[in-house]
Amino acid sequence: MLPSSTVENYLKALYQAQVALENDKALVPMGQLASAVGVAPGTATTMIKALAKSGLVEYEPYLGVRLSTAGTALAAMVLRRHRLIEQFLVEIMGMSWTEVHEDAEKLEHVVSDRLIERMDAMLGHPSVDPHGDPIPTPDGDMAPHRYHSLLTCPLHTQVKVTRVADQDATFLRFLEAQRLKPGQALEVEARDSAADSVQLLTEGQRRITIGTKAASKVLIEVA
Amino acid sequence: MLPSSTVENYLKALYQAQVALENDKALVPMGQLASAVGVAPGTATTMIKALAKSGLVEYEPYLGVRLSTAGTALAAMVLRRHRLIEQFLVEIMGMSWTEVHEDAEKLEHVVSDRLIERMDAMLGHPSVDPHGDPIPTPDGDMAPHRYHSLLTCPLHTQVKVTRVADQDATFLRFLEAQRLKPGQALEVEARDSAADSVQLLTEGQRRITIGTKAASKVLIEVA
DNA sequence: AGTTCCATTTTGAGAAATCAAAATATAGGG
DNA sequence: CCCTATATTTTGATTTCTCAAAATGGAACT
Structure with a gap:
């Protein structure tokens, strides 16, 4: 059961919210998640209950939600794809770093592993994207340095x-x-x-x- | 109202069926369309009726369906994207022409105009893809195939x-x-x-x- | 405690795309 | 002209994702 683009977006938003909180155990409030994903609050509740059932997140009603181990791994993959694509669009295709986000947002859900690893190789296995954000490794590890x-x-x-x-x-x-x-x-x-x-x-x-x-x-x- | 990936796939299948028939006025039977798109016959009927309502195809019940002018233009855009992407994957990314189809099938629905025209420029405005299939121009014109x-x-x-x-x-x-x-x-x-x-x-x-x-x-x- | 406010969840509904299976139309052979 | 085989359409249901608005929970401040 491979995740849909929608699911990938929820997981990615959650991952980024948790990184911002700098606390793996912290719960992300539903309202924040909903506005990050760009849906109504009730929609996020429904989705998160489904993701909890499939084991990708841990959900505590009225308190919030956090990624499970499986969810974290999946989210890191999505983020890896997104950031490698941005780097590729800037370095290989000569696009401006100000305009690659929208394209990457779409492409991240459809590029194959074969293609993303080819990009990675062409770029010389970069550690950060054009915005300076760290790129997770294929195993899902991301250098979390402090800024x-x-x-x-x-x-x-x-x-x-x-x-x-x-x-x-x-x-x-x-x-x-x-x-x-x-x-x-x-x-x-x-x-x-x-x-x-x-x-x-x-x-x-x-x-x-x-x-x-x-x-x-x-x-x-x-x- | 921009077309979904699904709609784009129906239009593309129709375009290719009509090219194979070598006759712009010919009707493509629903069964053939359904199996080209990979759906049950009833599904194709439902979809085609919706496309007819939005003016992308001309539908004649029990006889078949053909693209309208608007539908043809849209289908040519999709085919242009598909073939430019295949050429890009082979020429720029060094992939084999035997393995690029699946990736192109996904990417064709999400690449922006900006990105596809960048690919076109990097490739020197190619006229055929790695399989020898002609690439439609941005206006939707396609050179007839010399088999x-x-x-x-x-x-x-x-x-x-x-x-x-x-x-x-x-x-x-x-x-x-x-x-x-x-x-x-x-x-x-x-x-x-x-x-x-x-x-x-x-x-x-x-x-x-x-x-x-x-x-x-x-x-x-x-x- | 009571009341008010905000976040969250529930409810009911709808759009998009699909399928299986029943109903129907068309074409061809006797 | 009927009858059958095949193609097509209809029907009813399902999945995934969404929203608006009503209901409810929790917290905070008199």
């Missing part, structure tokens, strides 16, 4: 963008235009919680100010 | 041997013994890419199997 964001890193220190925690194309294009895409260096000059803003000094010595919500999506490592 | 060997001619169709592209005496004697010398009539019953073989039904109603390399040397014309 600071522009909201949490030390001030006046050289840092390098490593990852962007948002797939919205408009946001990604904004980052690209402002020299904030993965790999680029910058410093945080100041934060103003009253103004809800963060001031940056980018690679080209340009000073820009972005909101805290945007800043939290730009993950970095100290140089 | 020239037992490897490329339509199945279950009377053809006549016109020429043998090999001068090896042993091979020619083999052809003579099997009633495959120029002037003789036959039909191709099946091709098996896994077995690298082609099954023929010769003039004397005898069934024989030859390799694809041999088949490609036997040039024919459709009777």
Whole structure:
């Protein structure tokens, strides 16, 4: 009984929610899952009860849901496919990292193992995708390294963008235009919680100010 | 209202059946369509009635169905995607032409226009796929197929041997013994890419199997 | 405790695609 | 012209996924 695209999407959303919670035992609330998948709350409840019956998730009514071991493995496979595809579209097909998400979202459910492993080989077994997100191995292991964001890193220190925690194309294009895409260096000059803003000094010595919500999506490592 | 994968498959099957019939006005019988798509006859009837209502096909109860102008355009797009993907998998990804069909069958329903045109450009706008089948243009035009060997001619169709592209005496004697010398009539019953073989039904109603390399040397014309 | 608010679950319904099996139409042979 | 074989359509049911809206649970604050 191989999982449908729909099931794969629920598992992937759950996996990513759990990674964000940084706690394997934590339960993801149904409302959050529903909006991540893009369905009405009642739909998520129905689906999750079915997934619990087939052993892919552990469901605790009114509290939330978490992936089982089997569910985690499946979700990691989906995420592996998604991220390898994104890397392939950028590196091999010359597409922009701002526009590959939608294509990958579709392709991840249909590429064969044969094809995905061929992509992996052509790319030289990459460890991260164009957004800096780590790619799970064929066994489902994912390097879970810790990131600071522009909201949490030390001030006046050289840092390098490593990852962007948002797939919205408009946001990604904004980052690209402002020299904030993965790999680029910058410093945080100041934060103003009253103004809800963060001031940056980018690679080209340009000073820009972005909101805290945007800043939290730009993950970095100290140089 | 963009068509589902299912609808695309019905349209594609219809398109290919009509090409095989070599007659744009001909009606494809429901039974043939059903078995091409791989569903029960009643299922095809239900689907075709829905497609007729949305203007993609012209349906004549008990007689059969043909594509409308809109349906033809859509089917050609699907076929274009399928064949470009096959060519891409062989030329760019180094897969064998014997194993790309299944992948293409899935991918053809999810690749974006952006991605398919990128593939087309990378391939240098090819006119045929790895099987020698013509690739429709973005406008939906497709060059008529020049069937020239037992490897490329339509199945279950009377053809006549016109020429043998090999001068090896042993091979020619083999052809003579099997009633495959120029002037003789036959039909191709099946091709098996896994077995690298082609099954023929010769003039004397005898069934024989030859390799694809041999088949490609036997040039024919459709009777 | 009572009340209010929010999240969650339940309910009832519908769209898309399918099948098996019964009913019916068409065509061909006697 | 009838009768039969075959193809096609109809019928009734099923699966998967979805929603809106009603019902209910849990928590939090007087």
